[in-house]
Amino acid sequence: MVISNTAIALIIAVVVIILLAVFFSFVPVMLWISALAAGVRISIFTLVGMRLRRVVPRMVINPLIKAVKAGLDLNTNQLESHYLAGGNVDRVVNALIAAHRANIELSFERCAAIDLAGRNVLEAVQMSVNPKVIETPFISGVAMDGIEVKVKARITVRANIDRLVGGAGEETVIARVGEGIVSTLGSSNNHKKVLENPDLISRTVLAKGLDSGTAFEILSIDIADVDIGKNIGAHLQIEQAQADKNIAQAKAEERRAMAIAKEQEMKAQVQEMRAKVVEAEAQVPLAMAAALREGKIGVMDYLNFNNIKADTDMRQSVSRLNKDDEN
Template sequence: MPGVIELTTILMVAVIIIVLAIFFTFVPVMLWISALASGVRVGILTLVGMRLRRVVPSRIVNPLIKARKAGIDLTTNQLESHHLAGGNVDRVVDALIAAQRADIPLGFERAAAIDLAGRDVLQAVQMSVNPKVIETPVVSAMAMDGIEVKARARVTVRANIDRLVGGAGEETILARVGEGIVTTVGSSVHHKDVLENPDKISQTVLNKGLDAGTAFEILSIDIADVDVGKNIGAKLQTDQAEADKQIAQAKAEERRAMAVAHEQEMKAKVQEMKAKVVEAEAEVPLALADALRNGKMGVMDYVNYQNILADTNMRQSFGQTPDSSHGDRKK
């Protein structure tokens, strides 16, 4: 019997230890004690409810303690709802504390909206205090005299808390500044005007109000570097002249081809006419024979015809030069 009693006691102690371990694991008693010690009243049932809603209590209570110590009045419901919406509670609280220290008006609802919009609210508050410098890539533009000018600018911006939700980002600022540089250089008569007064670009770009609709406020635009590039105007004229030359050559080749085709056509017509003459000459003896046979032509007429041919050949032989006759004999 004593052995059974000891075994029962050991089992009871083990069960009690297991129950206590489960209780302290499920119920964050130490976190509740820390909150009470910090002057933040959070009920045990509230912490248990967070466990049931699958919310880590430390992610709510610790930022709440931080906010209360900084003098910011927040509730567990606000922080928990923001956490359940997918926000970063700790970052929002840090942003609220930084805004309070910098005397920037920022409420919890706006900070939570900025965080849920995908922007770093803490970085935005820090940029409101300490402006950020954005450097543009090299922007190439051409002045009216055809000379290329390459410029690079540094844009100093400050975050605008009121326009962080729905405002455009840094890419829009860089695109607008690049457009302003191209417009300013393109409206300059000589590229030397830009080289002598680079601040002309800054003033023109600033006067355009490029920060409208963005999440930033442009404080200054400084031209970091200005270089002279290629003579694009001369290159364009050279390319145009080369294109005109090729067009003229193509048209001349077309005319030459048409002339060759016309010449070939005329030669073909001449050959055709010669063939018809040869064909007609071949029919002359037949016609003479037919005329003699039918009595339409007498013997004396034929003799006179032969005499005329002989006289014609003789006159042709007299009219030839010695060189031509020599050449004929060679042939």
């Protein structure tokens, strides 16, 4: 079968188109042209090398174009190494441009380290130019007179770029300011003094140097709101009085239980003595019978004894009747 020249030409054209498509997809020619047009001198082989190193060329070249246009002295090796380290090249370049415009000294190495540390370096640079206001929740403290005072503060902070790596964040600043407010309120003799001079809190807290070791510099602390809470001192006194009352009641109950136990013990002793008396009285008739049998007493003596006993019982009965009449 003979293939015509037209078919051969068509096959060659298709192969050429496929090869060109593969070439242009692997070699970013348009990106290279854009870089040259922007004044960034970079070879096509450098772009191919980025492809081989699994680097997306536009993620490096586009930020490099912005940096060159902004007057920054950066090269592809710096940006590519930061990209391979997992950093955000575009954000780093934007931060360097913002710092350059604001006359803030910030090197690429420092900026890359801040980015790799997980902090938003662009936001930090913007915060250095435009300080941020952090508002605390209501922080409660108790003055020496026992009155609770609730304070809300606004903290104006500026990012400290030198301490962004390893420096504490906003939560630490809020916690330290809260601690300063609580200690200031606790050292006040009267809550009215705090209400009259709320700036006393901000002055005292600022003097403590609370921004030490943080990624921020505290510019000012303003008291936004001051409210009166509960009378904690009175509440504690009431609870203490209630506790003392419960202790006293417990001790009284203990003494009552001991008294009842003592009374029961005495009753048991009385019952025991009565039982002994009854037992002794039961021996009297037996002893008298034995005395009669043995002739130690006579019949008349026994009758006289019974008469005396009957007379005694009668006298006791008359005495009880008289007492009942008197009542």
